[in-house]
Amino acid sequence: MAHIYKIFRAPEYAAFVQNGSTLGAPIDLADGYVHISTRDQVVETVAKHFAGEDGLKILAIETDTLGDALKWEVSRGGALFPHLYRELRAEDVIWARDLPLRDGVHQFDGLLS
Template structure:
């Protein structure tokens, strides 16, 4: 199952340069890297990244992360994927820009 991480452009650049990251400041603070499912990603963008330009959407294969990926109750009682190790470039299957159109982030078609 694909899971998704939203990064600011500078966070994405840092991951690319270093090959791994503890994540965004909220990830470091919480002690895990926050991810969303395809169904959760738009709400995550609206809640935490409203009107923010220059975002990148990263897709990762959740099963490949093994026991480091935990599904935990979060917003609205839904289970969210949380990664309890550094996110590695080798985890990223693809990345795409997350442009704004009329104040809403435009997600790629065909997200699982």
């Protein structure tokens, strides 16, 4: 059992909650899969793609429930990243929490399980 993490901006998260599923953010739609990060990758992902943005949500997802739709593919720095080739569903999410921003830096302390 391993957790992976998806980051959403507030409007993206609100749409996800309202619809119960999503094909992701604009970058996900453009690439054809939902970008997700491991525990070891998520801090860098946020720094690279969401620097200084307030109102973010971090969602934890259980890898075992995603089946064959979850692919591990080479991405940034040659690392294997989890990519979901189907919609992300509400039932896939273990928890969703605010990702605090303090002094321009996102605070992960105590968030990652």
